[in-house]
Amino acid sequence: MSKTAFPPGFLWGSASAAYQVEGAYQADGKGPSIWDLWVQIPGKTYNGTNGNIAADHYHRYREDVQLMKEAGLKAYRFSVAWTRLFPRGRGEVNPAGLEFYTNLIRLLKENDIEPVVTLYHWDLPQALQDEYGGWESRRIIDDFLAFARTCFDAFSPQVQYWIVLNEPNIFTQLGYLEALHPPGKSDLRAFLQTYHHTALVHAAVVKMFKDNGYPGRIGSSIAFTPAYAASEDPRDLRALELYYATGPWWFMDIYHRGTYPNLGQLLYSQAQAAPEVTEEDRELLTQGAGLTDFIGINYYQTAMVARADSSAQGQQRWYRTVPNPNVRYTDWNWAIDPDGLRYGLVQLHQRYQLPVLISENGLGAYDKLEADGVHDDYRIDFLRRHIRACHQAITQGVQLLGYCTWSFTDLFSWLNGYDKRYGLVHVDFESGSLQRSKKDSFYWYRQVIASNGANCLNGGGE
Ligand code: BG6
Numbered sequence: 001m002s003k004t005a006f007p008p009g010f011l012w013g014s015a016s017a018a019y020q021v022e023g024a025y026q027a028d029g030k031g032p033s034i035w036d037l038w039v040q041i042p043g044k045t046y047n048g049t050n051g052n053i054a055a056d057h058y059h060r061y062r063e064d065v066q067l068m069k070e071a072g073l074k075a076y077r078f079s080v081a082w083t084r085l086f087p088r089g090r091g092e093v094n095p096a097g098l099e100f101y102t103n104l105i106r107l108l109k110e111n112d113i114e115p116v117v118t119l120y121h122w123d124l125p126q127a128l129q130d131e132y133g134g135w136e137s138r139r140i141i142d143d144f145l146a147f148a149r150t151c152f153d154a155f156s157p158q159v160q161y162w163i164v165l166n167e168p169n170i171f172t173q174l175g176y177l178e179a180l181h182p183p184g185k186s187d188l189r190a191f192l193q194t195y196h197h198t199a200l201v202h203a204a205v206v207k208m209f210k211d212n213g214y215p216g217r218i219g220s221s222i223a224f225t226p227a228y229a230a231s232e233d234p235r236d237l238r239a240l241e242l243y244y245a246t247g248p249w250w251f252m253d254i255y256h257r258g259t260y261p262n263l264g265q266l267l268y269s270q271a272q273a274a275p276e277v278t279e280e281d282r283e284l285l286t287q288g289a290g291l292t293d294f295i296g297i298n299y300y301q302t303a304m305v306a307r308a309d310s311s312a313q314g315q316q317r318w319y320r321t322v323p324n325p326n327v328r329y330t331d332w333n334w335a336i337d338p339d340g341l342r343y344g345l346v347q348l349h350q351r352y353q354l355p356v357l358i359s360e361n362g363l364g365a366y367d368k369l370e371a372d373g374v375h376d377d378y379r380i381d382f383l384r385r386h387i388r389a390c391h392q393a394i395t396q397g398v399q400l401l402g403y404c405t406w407s408f409t410d411l412f413s414w415l416n417g418y419d420k421r422y423g424l425v426h427v428d429f430e431s432g433s434l435q436r437s438k439k440d441s442f443y444w445y446r447q448v449i450a451s452n453g454a455n456c457l458n459g460g461g462e
Helices: 034-038 057-071 095-110 126-132 140-155 168-176 188-211 234-246 248-256 262-270 279-291 338-352 377-395 440-450 454-458
Strands: 011-015 075-079 114-120 161-166 217-223 227-229 294-298 303-307 319-322 356-360 400-406 425-427 436-438
Touching: 011 114, 011 356, 011 440, 034 126, 057 095, 057 436, 057 440, 075 161, 075 400, 095 114, 095 140, 114 140, 114 356, 126 140, 140 188, 161 168, 161 188, 161 356, 168 188, 168 217, 188 217, 188 248, 188 279, 217 248, 217 356, 227 234, 234 248, 234 262, 234 303, 234 319, 248 262, 248 279, 248 294, 248 338, 294 338, 338 356, 338 377, 377 400, 377 440, 377 454, 440 454
Parallel strands: 011 075, 011 400, 075 114, 114 161, 161 217, 217 294, 227 303, 294 356, 356 400
Antiparallel strands: 303 319, 425 436
């Protein structure tokens, strides 16, 4: 590989998720998801915002794909709304739902854009939540398998990249520990047990995919927040070890090694919160890990951790997160740390030796639409520095399949509504026209893709 380019075939992409862009929440036979109901509960979302209409991608996908074509995207990552295919989670497939994704995929292929399909990005059918508590029950495995098989049968071989689950660590943590996402619970044990069920679903789907000989590559995307110790004091170094054992390696090992890290098991057992793991689980998880083709990560930031406060509860009993004096923060207090991406990618490479797909990376910011467009030089700077970090990771041996910016168009943010913008394309939510306008970052990313990264590596900036 030349010093100034990315590998041939590198997937320069951009991403979205069904609930955050599609809107049309009751259209053409779609059933209710847990998010359709959650947003109706007063006080659950920012200023009562919801994704009922969102960017109306369901009706405007042709225009959006045209914009993707203009940007030169090599890949577009999106998710399938389970409730469009199975309004009640299982049973007869809804042909209109299938048709929407079939058309979207066809259009992407016609425009030489690789579809990267996420099966699950948090919008569980409400019917399954009502029937057996959704992710709390192992019954989710069979229903998910049936849903996944329908997608594989319908969209293979057009789709070559599959992401089974998006950020299982976040939706279980926010849903079962922090009570910020549906179903709004707060229980460490429930969080870890539901997380365990996500790992079982991932493994079962990967195994079914491989057993049936579907073509392509399959993995899941985990939110990865690498961390540093606040100092060289052994107590801070120990805190870092505890952070990884109960956090990143806890989440990743079970997907990519089929086991939980020993230290994490010890700590969670002491906290009487360790999940129930059967012999059968162990076998399935080991098989699933061995068959998974890549590690998907969503990277936004790093953390800094320090020794715990001995009287604290929860994870705070093992470590505390503290501000990092060496980095700047976004308006939402997320650490901007491109080198953290390089560092994290190298850690993953050393630990798992698997190819990595960066399925999300981006900057949430307040954008301003001016008469002549959105001048988001701060986003360009953010993306440029992270892409450079990717390149450094590649030169350090990481096998990187692709990089997806979050997001392509502006969209609904689960906890921040429509104020926090991520897109390369502005969407006019203010007037409700939903008109699309290309931001400066759109034109800049187009050049990055056209030069296979070279212009980004050689260009100005830090
Ligand atoms: C990831 C999710 O957690 O981060 C996305 O996969 C989400 O769905 C993105 O939108 C950014 O998070 P937020 O809270 O800033 O919208």
